[in-house]
Structures are given as C-alpha cells and as structure tokens.
C-alpha cells in the first residue's frame with residue numbers, strides 16, 4: 001500500500017488498525033529495529049502503564065507497538081520507563 005500523508009486511520013477501512021500497525025512495524029528496516037526480546041520487554045512495561053489507552057500512548061500519541069519496535073525510540077516520559 002502506498003503511504004498517504006492525508007489519510008487518517010479511520011479512512012483506511014480496507015485493513016484493520018492492528019494490521020496497519022503490524023505493517024508499519026514490518027516496514028521498519030531491520031537495522032533500525034530493536035531485538036525481539038527488547039521489544040517484548042518494552043511492551044510489557046507499556047502494558048502496565050497508566051498512560052496506555054487502546055494501544056496508544058497518551059503521552060505522545062504513538063501506537064506503542066510501533067514506537068517500541070524502533071531501537072532508538074524511547075518512552076516519552078521525563079522519567080523514561082524504557
């Protein structure tokens with residue numbers, strides 16, 4: 001699928017949001033992705049965090065399953081949780 005800067009997720013009705021998130025993660029180049037073990041660790045922390053709502057971090061608006069997959073990304077809190 002060709003990325004569109006003008007589309008909202010709600011307009012991408014041909015794929016579920018989860019599928020979209022998975023595709024976005026898969027599109028991150030391997031050398032920019034964190035290890036699977038680190039990914040699971042980060043998501044485990046997010047899962048216990050009060051800032052998580054329906055897969056989205058309320059601090060930054062990112063879907064955490066995308067943010068956590070990027071090696072150089074971090075939790076946006078001043079006192080980072082990961």
Ligand code: SF4
Pocket residue numbers: 045046047049050051052056057058059060064074075076077081082
């Ligand atoms: S990225 Fe940080 S603030 Fe956001 S949900 Fe995860 S642990 Fe919480």
